[in-house]
Amino acid sequence: MNLTLKIWRQDGPKARGELVTYQVADISPDMSFLEMLDVLNERLNAEGKEPVAFDSDCREGICGMCGLMISGEAHGPEKTTTCQLHMRSFKDGETITIEPWRADAFPIIRDLVVDRSAFDRIIQAGGFISVNTGSAPDAEAILVPKPNADRAFVAAECIGCGACVAACPNASGMLFMGAKVTHLGELPQGQPERAMRVQAMVATHDGAGFGGCTNIGECSHACPKGIPLDVISTLNADLRKAKSGRF
Amino acid sequence: MTDTMLSTPDGVGADYYRIGAPVADTQAPAGPIAGKWTQRKFDASLVNPANRRKLSVIIVGTGLAGASAGATLGEAGYHVKSFCFQDTPRRAHSIAAQGGINAAKNYKEDGDSIYRLFYDTVKGGDYRSRETNVYRLAEVSANIIDQCVAQGVPFAREYGGLLDNRSFGGVQVSRTFYARGQTGQQLLIGAYQALERQIAAGTVEMFTRHEMLELIVEDGRARGIIARDLVTGEIETHLADAVVLASGGYGNVFFLSTNAMGSNVTANWRAHRKGAYFANPCYTQIHPTCIPVSGDHQSKLTLMSESLRNDGRIWVPKRKEDCEKDPRQIPEEDRDYYLERIYPAFGNLVPRDIASRQAKYMCDDGRGVGPMVGDFRRGVYLDFADAIARLGRPAVEAKYGNLFDMYARITGENPYETPMRIYPAVHYTMGGLWVDYDLSSNIPGLFVTGEANFSDHGANRLGASALMQGLADGYFVLPNTIRNYLAKGPYPKLDADSPAVAEARANVEERTQRLLAINGQRSVDSFHKELGHIMWEYCGMERTETGLMKAIDLIRSLRAEFWRNVRVLGSADTLNQSLEKAGRVADFLELGELMCIDALHRRESCGGHFRAESQTEDGEALRHDDQFLYVAAWEYAGGSGEGEMGNPVLHKEDLVYEAIELKQRSYK
Amino acid sequence: MATSTLPASQQAVRSSIGLKLLMAGSGLIFVGYVLLHAYGNLMVLGGADTFNNYAHHLRTFGQPMLPYGGLLWIVRVVLLASLVLHAYSAFTLWGRANGARSTKYAVKKNVAASLSSRTMRFGGVALLLFVIFHILHLTTHTITPQGKQPTPYDNVVNSFDKWWLVLIYALAVIALAFHLTHGVWSASQTLGLTNTATSRARAKIAGHFVGALVATAFLIPPLAILFGIVD
Ligand SMILES: Cc1cc2nc3c(=O)[nH]c(=O)nc-3n(C[C@H](O)[C@H](O)[C@H](O)COP(=O)(O)OP(=O)(O)OC[C@H]3O[C@@H](n4cnc5c(N)ncnc54)[C@H](O)[C@@H]3O)c2cc1C
Ligand code: HEM
Ligand code: HEM
Ligand code: SF4
Numbered sequence A: 001m002n003l004t005l006k007i008w009r010q011d012g013p014k015a016r017g018e019l020v021t022y023q024v025a026d027i028s029p030d031m032s033f034l035e036m037l038d039v040l041n042e043r044l045n046a047e048g049k050e051p052v053a054f055d056s057d058c059r060e061g062i063c064g065m066c067g068l069m070i071s072g073e074a075h076g077p078e079k080t081t082t083c084q085l086h087m088r089s090f091k092d093g094e095t096i097t098i099e100p101w102r103a104d105a106f107p108i109i110r111d112l113v114v115d116r117s118a119f120d121r122i123i124q125a126g127g128f129i130s131v132n133t134g135s136a137p138d139a140e141a142i143l144v145p146k147p148n149a150d151r152a153f154v155a156a157e158c159i160g161c162g163a164c165v166a167a168c169p170n171a172s173g174m175l176f177m178g179a180k181v182t183h184l185g186e187l188p189q190g191q192p193e194r195a196m197r198v199q200a201m202v203a204t205h206d207g208a209g210f211g212g213c214t215n216i217g218e219c220s221h222a223c224p225k226g227i228p229l230d231v232i233s234t235l236n237a238d239l240r241k242a243k244s245g246r247f
Numbered sequence B: 001m002t003d004t005m006l007s008t009p010d011g012v013g014a015d016y017y018r019i020g021a022p023v024a025d026t027q028a029p030a031g032p033i034a035g036k037w038t039q040r041k042f043d044a045s046l047v048n049p050a051n052r053r054k055l056s057v058i059i060v061g062t063g064l065a066g067a068s069a070g071a072t073l074g075e076a077g078y079h080v081k082s083f084c085f086q087d088t089p090r091r092a093h094s095i096a097a098q099g100g101i102n103a104a105k106n107y108k109e110d111g112d113s114i115y116r117l118f119y120d121t122v123k124g125g126d127y128r129s130r131e132t133n134v135y136r137l138a139e140v141s142a143n144i145i146d147q148c149v150a151q152g153v154p155f156a157r158e159y160g161g162l163l164d165n166r167s168f169g170g171v172q173v174s175r176t177f178y179a180r181g182q183t184g185q186q187l188l189i190g191a192y193q194a195l196e197r198q199i200a201a202g203t204v205e206m207f208t209r210h211e212m213l214e215l216i217v218e219d220g221r222a223r224g225i226i227a228r229d230l231v232t233g234e235i236e237t238h239l240a241d242a243v244v245l246a247s248g249g250y251g252n253v254f255f256l257s258t259n260a261m262g263s264n265v266t267a268n269w270r271a272h273r274k275g276a277y278f279a280n281p282c283y284t285q286i287h288p289t290c291i292p293v294s295g296d297h298q299s300k301l302t303l304m305s306e307s308l309r310n311d312g313r314i315w316v317p318k319r320k321e322d323c324e325k326d327p328r329q330i331p332e333e334d335r336d337y338y339l340e341r342i343y344p345a346f347g348n349l350v351p352r353d354i355a356s357r358q359a360k361y362m363c364d365d366g367r368g369v370g371p372m373v374g375d376f377r378r379g380v381y382l383d384f385a386d387a388i389a390r391l392g393r394p395a396v397e398a399k400y401g402n403l404f405d406m407y408a409r410i411t412g413e414n415p416y417e418t419p420m421r422i423y424p425a426v427h428y429t430m431g432g433l434w435v436d437y438d439l440s441s442n443i444p445g446l447f448v449t450g451e452a453n454f455s456d457h458g459a460n461r462l463g464a465s466a467l468m469q470g471l472a473d474g475y476f477v478l479p480n481t482i483r484n485y486l487a488k489g490p491y492p493k494l495d496a497d498s499p500a501v502a503e504a505r506a507n508v509e510e511r512t513q514r515l516l517a518i519n520g521q522r523s524v525d526s527f528h529k530e531l532g533h534i535m536w537e538y539c540g541m542e543r544t545e546t547g548l549m550k551a552i553d554l555i556r557s558l559r560a561e562f563w564r565n566v567r568v569l570g571s572a573d574t575l576n577q578s579l580e581k582a583g584r585v586a587d588f589l590e591l592g593e594l595m596c597i598d599a600l601h602r603r604e605s606c607g608g609h610f611r612a613e614s615q616t617e618d619g620e621a622l623r624h625d626d627q628f629l630y631v632a633a634w635e636y637a638g639g640s641g642e643g644e645m646g647n648p649v650l651h652k653e654d655l656v657y658e659a660i661e662l663k664q665r666s667y668k
Numbered sequence C: 001m002a003t004s005t006l007p008a009s010q011q012a013v014r015s016s017i018g019l020k021l022l023m024a025g026s027g028l029i030f031v032g033y034v035l036l037h038a039y040g041n042l043m044v045l046g047g048a049d050t051f052n053n054y055a056h057h058l059r060t061f062g063q064p065m066l067p068y069g070g071l072l073w074i075v076r077v078v079l080l081a082s083l084v085l086h087a088y089s090a091f092t093l094w095g096r097a098n099g100a101r102s103t104k105y106a107v108k109k110n111v112a113a114s115l116s117s118r119t120m121r122f123g124g125v126a127l128l129l130f131v132i133f134h135i136l137h138l139t140t141h142t143i144t145p146q147g148k149q150p151t152p153y154d155n156v157v158n159s160f161d162k163w164w165l166v167l168i169y170a171l172a173v174i175a176l177a178f179h180l181t182h183g184v185w186s187a188s189q190t191l192g193l194t195n196t197a198t199s200r201a202r203a204k205i206a207g208h209f210v211g212a213l214v215a216t217a218f219l220i221p222p223l224a225i226l227f228g229i230v231d
């Protein structure tokens, strides 16, 4: 396959960036999207040009490190992560625009690499269950009804990639936050801190500069793990109940 | 470190290494094995809570081993500084583990016990692990599950609300806890959340996108690290009373492995160069069920859960001519279900190393399937046609749907219709820095946990035991043993411009500048790939003396070329991913040689590693307990310059088996 | 180390979810109002007496407990307060959303978003402008293209025999239908009532239903008048 790539190049957080056009030839449809970029980078290196910086680690769709805006879609046209997207999803001769996640809460570090530490701060605010090592009761002492366990699991699948924010017209982090609130909120272990958790997380989310949610639904569609929109409903309900003291 | 020549190593060895004084673990208390851990915890000194704040610990790595240790030591009140090279601690490679985690809970009443888990793990490691460590691992395994459940880890449950278990990797009992195919992810998220909680509480300081590039050793003690801020390029000095390496495994020395792209040996290797012994470096685990390579562009390999072997049947065509055919057109009588043929008792469920080696033999024999990669087709069929006929497609879908989808996404083939293709891949490294029962390396103040140390898996790893080890080390073992060391602190304050610190910093700065200055012709990746080829060919599943010697020569010249001809563009003061890779590959180029030397000296077949010169009459692995019942702990003996390795010194730690009787494995 | 920029006491309302709750609450009041209003408008079909009676009755409703026009004033106060809250929240969140992505994408596709969800803000502004116009037109009679009329019935009938007034109303009603199609589902989601895939699907259906209902009910009288079915 031969492709035209328009890639966002930006030297540093403060530098001005621009879309630069590259041609790549002989791309195999079996390559992953990132392997295609590896090929480009090898060539750039050989030409004495600095390679394009982009994040990836596991390349298995589980660590959440990769993430590119590919022709206007977060993680590209398939429901998966960028690293698991394969070139067979594209047509020979196609022009592909590659941009970083854009959100003021995710400042650009370089080229396609962004800083998603705002997600960590949201977790720090309350995305945990306070249990110290060694103080846990026997695992079977806590029974979890299967429907709750299953819903908690679905929500817990979030890999923190940030595609939801990237895709949301409001650059909102509600799907990510809703996933955590639902994961912990469905479990008996998560109940004691439920009210405090949601309030602290929402306050941190807003403080970090994410937008609010207007229930548009791009996030869930872009989410490689298919986190459903109902986690945002749960998040909203939890906040409402927390504010009215109903937990 | 005395390196008196105790004996002349036989044959060729002497050209490659020297033999030094034996080492021994002096920390495991005497007495029956079941009481040792309780005794050790009791013996270890306590630290007054008021003093803990004044004691600082650096933890490199936020995988299961590092994050759990960080959270626990933070809770205890120590001042923790935690490092990872990813953008957040949650992305550590542990996240990728699929299958599950073992624990001797015996919830199924099927005869499991601490002793049985201990026994299975030692046997799985082919009797090359330390009994005391493994027993402790089995002992604390149950606490891990309790801890994780309390944190909200969503393990699979049954309708009654109780936890579900499965049997994994051919064991006879159901002791593996799992969270669909995402056990590692869920466990790591639990540990990550506990860590973030401590970050919020101010007990843990987190340094993401930071890479440790040097260990600071002052007065014989590990006192800190030099790290590079990968965003700004700044070289930073971090000092502490103790340093913990939880930096994971080094499977990426093979270039292609199931490890994450960033997994590397740098933290361990830098410590090794500063005096820490590297134990059993050649022990690597090769996993039989990975998706085969599709071409030269491939950057990593993807594992599919071993559970596939429970229902899939493995075969290759009987005749070479059939290898290109559509597998569905090959009639039953022309298929060779070779595992079922050779190992009728275990069939497709033989241990990982056997399944892997046999697949390699079939392909070397020209009967592999799939695309040609180099001169061979590297793949065998894993066929679910029978299972689909027997259980029905919906049942197969329910059980393996995720894996089938993943396979389809990567290969573009539909595994419900055509058989899957699989091939072995490097998956785990059992070797690592040498540690004693306290998880302390031979450098006081340097502790090593998780995959980065060597201690619990011997020559091969039992499935679902690495997650267990990471969390056991981090939550339960290290916090108890490190306090014995910290109780003697705080250690004298170290000046930022003391000679030890200055030397370490200068080292990092010089090395960085040198990498950027070479400006040769070849990319870092091209060196890495070539090294990977050498390692896989000569130090992979099957090894021979001549092959290993050849590999050492090849690696030496490749390393020399690297320092002459690598091209790393850009500068040191920004995010520079080529520079990061270059540093890692430079270390792999040294490690590779040590691995080959270790493999060369171990003239026995054991665990996952098959030495062609040591086999039984019918071609099975032959262990030599009389000669090799020891841990090979290697001491660095090279100069301080880049790429000058010298001849490493071998310190043997004899393995003592008191609780378990040694047996040759047999799966026939 | 929560990095919230708001003191805890203000987080309740100022948080993006707090603001959304205000919008949902006020929005649902609007929904209730427009449903009743649309129903009331259908009285036009019953002829002059029916409609005039209805308009009169609106003002005498609750007498003698309430003064003449009392209920109407209560409704007006509630609506105005809702409008202020609704608009305040909408504009605040709009501003935050703009600030949350100050550099736009060169290429951005919307693949899941419905047209109605993406037109909420401009549709809302259009509605606001319409309501102002509408009140000046039929409540205060400041704008009277229909000329001075003796009864509410005449006001309505003599307005909607002009095609361009019908057009303005029709456009407004369509904008309203869009706003409510997304708004009803969105409010259910905001209030946390859609925690399962089925309840989510139901809320979507409810949105479409309310949108269609309101559009039909509002459009019948003007069209009936324009085409001379009612005169
Ligand atoms: C695909 C796959 C599936 C697996 N499945 C299973 C399974 O089912 N069951 C099981 O028991 N085991 C499994 N394993 C093995 C197991 O996942 C790993 O052995 C284990 O998770 C290692 O954990 P760790 O904490 O030691 O290291 P890692 O999780 O690898 O963490 C290493 C950490 O060190 C950091 N680091 C490394 N070098 C530096 C440096 N120089 N400077 C700063 N930071 C550094 C990294 O950022 C990272 O945070 C699997 C492994 C793979 C590859
Ligand atoms: C000032 C003008 C208005 C603006 C700027 C405006 C804007 C908005 C916005 C941005 C939303 C949020 C959409 C979402 O959550 O997806 C919304 C919701 C809503 N609006 Fe409006 N709107 C306005 C007037 C109106 C009017 C006049 C009505 C009714 C007649 C109305 C009814 C609703 C309803 C029912 C909702 C749903 C509440 C929710 O989303 O939680 N709005 N509006
Ligand atoms: C074709 C459709 C409509 C017709 C025929 C119509 C008719 C009327 C009439 C006759 C009045 C005056 C009632 C009175 O003072 O007795 C009125 C008031 C009002 N209408 Fe409508 N209307 C229509 C659509 C709408 C829409 C779409 C909205 C809102 C989005 C709306 C909101 C209002 C409001 C807020 C008032 C003022 C109520 C008050 O007196 O306080 N109307 N309308
Ligand atoms: S919710 Fe989905 S898109 Fe958002 S961070 Fe999690 S996995 Fe990524």
Ligand code: F3S
Residues within 6 Å of the ligand: A167, A168, A169, A170, A171, A172, A173, A174, A175, A212, A213, A214, A215, A216, A217, A218, A219, A220, A229, A232
């Ligand atoms: S796309 Fe954005 S508006 Fe809400 S539903 Fe998703 S966060």
Ligand code: FES
Residues within 6 Å of the ligand: A055, A056, A057, A058, A059, A060, A061, A062, A063, A064, A065, A066, A067, A081, A082, A083, A084
């Ligand atoms: S690189 Fe890990 S999810 Fe893509």
